Structures are given as structure tokens and as C-alpha cells.
Amino acid sequence: MKKYCNTFLAFLFLFSLYTTAQQSPVLKVGDKDIGLSKLDINVKVTGNRVVTTFDMLFYNQ
Numbered sequence: 001m002k003k004y005c006n007t008f009l010a011f012l013f014l015f016s017l018y019t020t021a022q023q024s025p026v027l028k029v030g031d032k033d034i035g036l037s038k039l040d041i042n043v044k045v046t047g048n049r050v051v052t053t054f055d056m057l058f059y060n061q
Contacts, residue, residue: 027058034058 027034038057043050 032060034060 035058036056037059038055040055042053042055044052
């Protein structure tokens, strides 16, 4: 029983990693992609409040 429990927990862990993965933002203008060359993420926590800012620098391909 413990073997099945460990296998199930490992499956849940790997599944959660797969489902929460995110890709970098991409802008499309017509059929052209505009790439992301720099991404800065700033998080400020004050008490029970959080402010998250994204500074994105894009380039034309």
C-alpha cells in the first residue's frame, strides 16, 4: 500500500509541475512575432498585500 501511495504522490507532484508551467509572453502583429528580450518581475510585499509589476522589453523580428 505504501508503494502505491508514494507512486501516486510522485505522479501528483510531476503533474502539478507540468500544469503550472508557463511560457513567456508573446505579441503577434499580423503573422509576425514580436519577441521578448528582457523581463523584470518585481514583487513588493507589505503586510498581507502584494504588488507585482512586470517590465517587458520587446523586439521586432
